[in-house]
Amino acid sequence: MREINKRGLLIVIVSLCITFPLLGGGKQEKEAEPRKIEIWHTYSDAEVKVFDEETIPAFEAAHPGIKVVSTKMPYDGLKQQVIAGVAGDAVPDLMRMDIIWVPEFAKQGALTAVSDKNEFGAIQANLLPGPMRTNYYNGKYYGLPLNTNTKVAIYNRSALTSLGAQPPKTFEELVALAERFKGPEKWGLGVGGTSTWGQLPWFWSLGGRLTDDNYTRALGYLDSSGSIEALQTMVDLNRKGLIGPSLLGAEPNTWAGIQEGNYLMIDDGPWFYSILGQEAYEKTVWEQFPKGKGGSVSVVGGENLVIFKGARHPEEAWTLMQYLLTDEPQLRMARTGLIPTTKSAGGNPELEDNELVQIYVKQLQTARPRTPHPNWEKISEAVGLAFESAYREKGTAERLLRETAQEIDGYLKD
Amino acid sequence: MQKSTNRKRVSSSRIQKGAQQWKEVIPYLLPGLFLFALFVLFPFFFNLYISFSEYNIMPGAEKPFVGFANYVKAFTDRKVGLSFRNTVLYSLVTVPGQMVLGILVAVFLNSIGRGKILFRTLYYIPVITSWIVVSLIFRYLFESGKAGLINYFALRLLGIKPISWLQNTWTANFVIWSLGIWKGIGWVMVVFLAGLQSVPKILYEAAEIDGAGFWDRFFKITLPLLQPVLFFLFVNLLIGSFNVFIQVLVITDGGPLGTTEVLLSYMYKNAFSFFEFGYASAQSVLMGIAIVAITFTTRRFFRAEVYEL
Numbered sequence: 253m254r255e256i257n258k259r260g261l262l263i264v265i266v267s268l269c270i271t272f273p274l275l276g277g278g279k280q281e282k283e284a285e286p287r288k289i290e291i292w293h294t295y296s297d298a299e300v301k302v303f304d305e306e307t308i309p310a311f312e313a314a315h316p317g318i319k320v321v322s323t324k325m326p327y328d329g330l331k332q333q334v335i336a337g338v339a340g341d342a343v344p345d346l347m348r349m350d351i352i353w354v355p356e357f358a359k360q361g362a363l364t365a366v367s368d369k370n371e372f373g374a375i376q377a378n379l380l381p382g383p384m385r386t387n388y389y390n391g392k393y394y395g396l397p398l399n400t401n402t403k404v405a406i407y408n409r410s411a412l413t414s415l416g417a418q419p420p421k422t423f424e425e426l427v428a429l430a431e432r433f434k435g436p437e438k439w440g441l442g443v444g445g446t447s448t449w450g451q452l453p454w455f456w457s458l459g460g461r462l463t464d465d466n467y468t469r470a471l472g473y474l475d476s477s478g479s480i481e482a483l484q485t486m487v488d489l490n491r492k493g494l495i496g497p498s499l500l501g502a503e504p505n506t507w508a509g510i511q512e513g514n515y516l517m518i519d520d521g522p523w524f525y526s527i528l529g530q531e532a533y534e535k536t537v538w539e540q541f542p543k544g545k546g547g548s549v550s551v552v553g554g555e556n557l558v559i560f561k562g563a564r565h566p567e568e569a570w571t572l573m574q575y576l577l578t579d580e581p582q583l584r585m586a587r588t589g590l591i592p593t594t595k596s597a598g599g600n601p602e603l604e605d606n607e608l609v610q611i612y613v614k615q616l617q618t619a620r621p622r623t624p625h626p627n628w629e630k631i632s633e634a635v636g637l638a639f640e641s642a643y644r645e646k647g648t649a650e651r652l653l654r655e656t657a658q659e660i661d662g663y664l665k666d
Numbered sequence: 667m668q669k670s671t672n673r674k675r676v677s678s679s680r681i682q683k684g685a686q687q688w689k690e691v692i693p694y695l696l697p698g699l700f701l702f703a704l705f706v707l708f709p710f711f712f713n714l715y716i717s718f719s720e721y722n723i724m725p726g727a728e729k730p731f732v733g734f735a736n737y738v739k740a741f742t743d744r745k746v747g748l749s750f751r752n753t754v755l756y757s758l759v760t761v762p763g764q765m766v767l768g769i770l771v772a773v774f775l776n777s778i779g780r781g782k783i784l785f786r787t788l789y790y791i792p793v794i795t796s797w798i799v800v801s802l803i804f805r806y807l808f809e810s811g812k813a814g815l816i817n818y819f820a821l822r823l824l825g826i827k828p829i830s831w832l833q834n835t836w837t838a839n840f841v842i843w844s845l846g847i848w849k850g851i852g853w854v855m856v857v858f859l860a861g862l863q864s865v866p867k868i869l870y871e872a873a874e875i876d877g878a879g880f881w882d883r884f885f886k887i888t889l890p891l892l893q894p895v896l897f898f899l900f901v902n903l904l905i906g907s908f909n910v911f912i913q914v915l916v917i918t919d920g921g922p923l924g925t926t927e928v929l930l931s932y933m934y935k936n937a938f939s940f941f942e943f944g945y946a947s948a949q950s951v952l953m954g955i956a957i958v959a960i961t962f963t964t965r966r967f968f969r970a971e972v973y974e975l
Contacts, residue, residue, distance in 0.1 A: 331938065331939070332938040335723060335938055335941070338723055338724065339723040339724075339725070341725055356941065360722060360723060360724055360727075360941060361722070361724040361727055362723075362724060497810065497811065497830070500830070500833050500922070501810075501832065501833055501921065501922070502810035502811055502830045502832075502833050503809055503810050503811030503812075503813055503814065504811060504813075561724075629939055629940055630940055637923060637924065640922065640923055641923060644922070644923065646923070
């Protein structure tokens with residue numbers, strides 16, 4: 253008797269489990285519901301405001317079937333979070349990610365190749381080639397550049413006035429000014445650190461190279477006489493006390509130092525102004541990076557849009573991606589200091605009045621991307637270590653760069 | 667004839683009884699076993715598997731078997747050696763540091779009458795605060811330049827020129843060690859205090875009559891009798907010290923020049939910055955073996971001289 257009862261109960265439970273979802277008739281409702289796509293980004297507060305309150309509503313109004321969920325992610329630990337998402341199949345549909353991550357995630361097989369799409373050719377034709385290049389991996393493009401940036405020289409306004417000088421155009425002028433500026437708690441050059449992001453504008457402008465133009469070899473480039481001289485010049489400036497402690501991670505950091513007048517000059521991106529606001533405009537003057545032997549060469553930064561392989565709605569994600577690369581949203585985000593990546597938006601008269609964007613656009617014409625390679629993170633670590641060792645005088649620039657070039661050639665072949 | 671069937675009946679009924687018992691017990695064990703298998707056994711064996719492969723995080727991607735390649739790489743990697751050195755140094759400094767200071771605090775608290783609970787709470791607070799929070803606080807305390815709090819007071823009170831604490835290997839390690847010791851004292855204190863309650867008061871009274879001073883009583887009675895507690899503290903702190911990670915990641919991130927990297931921070935970097943999951947797993951297996959080996963050798967060493975009460 254008890255046995256039968258148990259079995260009966262089981263049957264009832266199982267059949268309820270099966271039939272309940274069907275009874276709801278949820279299927280019909282679902283089709284009428286808009287399809288939700290999620291996008292991850294790291295927009296700053298000012299940028300989020302424009303993106304969430306203007307860009308997305310405009311897109312949703314034009315595409316009634318699609319609803320966009322915008323999620324602001326913290327930059328710290330973001331890469332680890334994306335890795336966990338990829339491994340656990342819990343990624344959003346799209347993401348606006350650091351340009352340098354794209355080849356790495358593409359190699360892992362986490363991203364959709366957008367160059368396979370029909371509309372790709374027309375879109376690519378309107379995009380700046382430099383930022384576009386950062387999406388390339390193994391014969392295909394895995395993303396589209398959404399906004400670009402670089403670093404320019406930023407000078408303390410009152411320091412320049414007291415020296416009776418204009419922002420210098422060449423490196424020699426900068427060094428001469430730095431020597432005059434030098435004093436207790438005063439350094440001419442505020443360098444952001446020994447990482448590649450902090451060092452490359454200096455290294456490149458002074459004539460250094462990382463690899464050949466096709467990113468296949470470091471030997472003969474990173475250890476060329478031009479590179480050795482560039483690094484040695486910086487090491488000598490540091491030894492003379494012309495470079496501030498921010499170089500090796502000590503205080504004052506570049507932002508505090510330039511505002512308080514400890515540093516005559518730092519280099520940074522447009523966010524220096526969008527984050528600090530009015531105060532930054534009042535206290536500083538911007539100019540292109542001073543010309544050295546290699547010219548005025550800064551480093552390309554920015555963000556690319558990618559679609560994950562695990563996207564729930566890849567077609568809708570692609571629709572949003574195309575929309576974000578039209579002039580209207582590009583120009584709207586440019587008002588917050590984000591530099592457009594489309595040629596048509598770049599030529600728009602609205603941008604000509606935006607002096608901040610103009611200086612960065614000008615600097616971008618000669619800026620170089622970091623090596624777009626899946627092993628960039630390892631390359632970057634090796635180069636940063638060589639630079640730091642040189643500043644700490646743990647070896648000669650020549651030996652450090654030669655050894656690092658050999659190491660990097662191994663990563664480039666991988 | 668009769669006997670053998672009897673015996674058979676007895677044994678079969680015993681089996682039946684045993685089975686019956688298992689049947690009753692298993693529903694209670696299953697949830698625990700299931701969780702243990704899911705969160706301990708499965709990750710353990712899966713980690714072993716990853717360490718022998720060139721692992722790719724994408725579900726369904728190719729994961730070629732590479733044999734011992736990841737292990738060979740770990741033994742030839744200079745940075746593994748450096749991280750190992752720093753981890754061992756961390757153990758050598760912080761385990762005795764925590765034990766000595768923790769025990770002193772415990773003995774002190776045991777001897778005072780008033781304010782015992784207040785001080786016990788105060789000393790225990792660091793133990794329950796988050797590693798991230800205190801690591802950040804230490805990073806700001808030891809900020810370089812004149813504005814760093816420690817530097818500020820050192821300059822004001824002692825006239826010491828500002829030190830770039832986190833930009834030099836040994837001062838940076840000093841900061842990491844200090845944090846480890848400061849945060850662990852409270853736990854040692856609480857465990858040792860509990861142990862102190864088990865020491866019979868008569869022994870102290872007898873010793874006092876014999877003319878033994880405070881330190882005599884401490885070294886000749888307290889420490890020998892609390893040998894098992896010391897062993898428990900030592901093994902736990904030792905294993906814990908091999909897990910040094912968050913403070914390094916937050917305070918120095920391995921810098922300067924990667925010279926404060928410890929095993930776990932380097933492993934983390936390999937896995938989550940360089941996507942070398944196989945290599946990172948191999949390192950974790952090697953570290954696991956090292957911890958097991960150390961625990962067993964110390965156990966043997968300690969067991970030799972346990973005092974009987």
